[in-house]
Every structure is written in C-alpha cells, then in structure tokens.
Amino acid sequence: MSNKKQQVKQSFKQAVKQSYEEKSLSDAQLEALQKTLAQKVAHKPSRADVRADVNKLSVYKWLGSIAASLLFAVSIMSFFQTPALITSAYADIYKDANLHNGMQSSMQQWLDVNRIDRVPQPYPVQMSKFCRLGPVLTTHLRIAGKAQGEMNVFFHQGEDAPLWLNRSGKVDDMHWKLLKVRENLTVIVLYSHDMREKSVQFILHEMLPELRSEVGPKVGLEVGPEVGPEVGPEVGV
C-alpha cells in the first residue's frame, strides 16, 4: 500500500473494514485449502452409498443372529446328550469286563507321580490299565464297592477336549460324572446303579486332594457331614 493511500482519512468502520479486506490468503494457501477440501469431499460417501452400507450391515446382522441362534441350539442339544467321551468309556468298561489284573505297580507309580492318592483300603481295585478314549490317552481303574456294585475311574492328564465341563448324567444302567479336578487333570467316573453314591464320593475325595479342599459346586459333588466310609449295607430298623 502506498504511503499516500495510508494517510487518507476514512470513517472508522470503513477504515477497519478496508484494513481487513487488504489481507487475504496467498494463492498457495488457497490452493492448499481447496486441495484439502477436494480430497475430503472425494472420500465423503454419498447418501446412496451410506444406505447401501446400512442395508449390507443389516443383512450381516441378520445372518449373524441366525448363526448365533443355531450355534446356541446345537450347544443346548449337545449339553443334554451324553458326551461321546462317556459312551467311549462305557464301551471300554464292557470290553474289559473280564479283565481282573488288580492294581499294577506301574499304575500305582503313575498315580503317585500325578499326585493322586491311593484307593481307600476297604475298596479293592479289580482292574487297572492305560487305555484310549477316542484320541485321549487315559488311565482306567475299576474299583469294587464294599458290599456291592463297582465304579470305573478314568484319569485324563493333559489338555482338555473342548466343552469338558463338570457334568453328570446316566447312560443305560450306569451313572456318570465328568469332573475337572485341576489344570491338567480331568476325571471321568462311571458307576453301576447298585454302587452307593456316598461310596463314590468318599473314594474320589480320598484319592483327589482338590476335591477335599474344594468340595461341592466346583466339582458337582454333594458333600455333607455324612460323607465317610461305607459301613455296610443299609438295613431297615
């Protein structure tokens, strides 16, 4: 601005206005701003695109909820069915029904290494062996009841199969329990209908220290003050 122009007196408002009007963005600055605007506008989705995205999203949500419902139904159904592992164990029991080898020293050694206590004295071990339940390597003990019945215990050490939860049920003439005892030990128990429930609980509690300290809800066992060794067949008074 020339010095002469600067000296021209104007009304106050006009002068302030002119002073600002003389200041503008440079061409480079304007270009940079227009560029920013153009880039962002190019990326801005149109309403039609947004609607299409919303429709696509609703379809995905719909499919997702159907898949979730199916998965839920399947898991509910499988929960009420006897697990394949139990049926394998059941088959293994019948396969080895005639085997009476007692407690093997190798088996006792395995139990000691894996911090599993001995079977309580009044309950004789009829059979002990290593076997496979499907792909799972397990240790199988058959323990006779004091007066009647028998129970089969399968110890599985290592990674659990998926969906191994504390559960119980009945298969044919036997009751079964699936117990997660510790991080790397799961126990499958099958016992005949004439074996006393109290005896089963007592044997398991004697053999597995975790069940002694964490009784009840975690392992799904009912433990009351009456738990203890079986004293003989119940006789009516």
Add this chain to the structure above:
Amino acid sequence: MFNKEELNQLYRYALSLSAHEQTAYDLVQSGVERYLKKISVMPQSLERPPENQLKNPLAYIKSTIRNCYFDLERHRKVVSIISIDSDDASNIDDYIGLVDSDPMEDVLINQQEVQQLLARLNAQENELLYLWAVEEHTVEEISRIYAKPRGTMLSKLHRLKKRIREQLQVADVSANEKG
C-alpha cells in the same frame, strides 16, 4: 464447498484473533479439517433430524477457529482470561441507544492509525471489532455468536468504542505535539 471469498472471510476472522498471518492460516486449516471430520461422520446417522445437522458451516468453522485459538493461547498462557460474564449487564438500559447511536461515523482515521490501534487491542477486543465493523453484525447477532446475553455484549461494545476513542484522542494529542 467453500469459495475463495468464504475462505478469505475465515482467514480474516482468524487474523482478528491472532493478529498473525501464519497462525491465522493454521487456524483456518484446523477449522476446515474439523468441519470436514464432523460432516464425514454425520451420514452414519441417517435418522438424525435435519435440525441437528450443520446449517451454517461458516459459523461452525468460525466457532472452531475461536476455540482453537483460545486453547492455543491458554497453553501458551499469553491471554489473560477475563470472563465476559464479569461485565455488569444489569444496567442494560444505559447502553441501549448508546451503541446503536454511536456508529463512530464522526471518527476519521487513516490506515496507519488503524494498524496501530488494532495492535493495541487484545484478541477478544479485536474479534469483537471485526464482527461489528467488518462483518457488520448487529449486537443481537454478536450475542448469539458468543451465546451471551445481549446486555453483556452491549456493555462490551460500548466499552470498546470508548477505549478506541480515548486511544485515538491520545494519538491525536501526541501527533499535534510532534507537529
């Protein structure tokens, strides 16, 4: 989206606050970017009623520029934060008429004096002067921009004009003494 004149308008507004060309440009850049960010998320909620959408993009960007500038200055701790509410708006009637009947038409000033005057005003005063003199907003409009009562803005503007007159008188006296 915005033409050259609109971008310059934003720049001048930013300049009224910062009194520094590069800072003003940075403020415009930030304001534009924030505006674009804001509108880029808006289509996601198609159900949103139109009244919630940005009706006046320039006003939105100006408000963003203002917030950015005062945030910046607060960090630098340069600006003395004076609450605009501290002005006594109870005597609103005293100011009504004073401001509107005082367009300062009688004050004649040259560009050199304008530059000196603007340099002596603080950011808030410069902004107010810009809105009143350059954008020619009424007091009602200015009070809406600031979201403050009309009386407060009347008082502010009245004091600003009074201060400008005083400063110009002082400048005149010193010029006469030199002359």
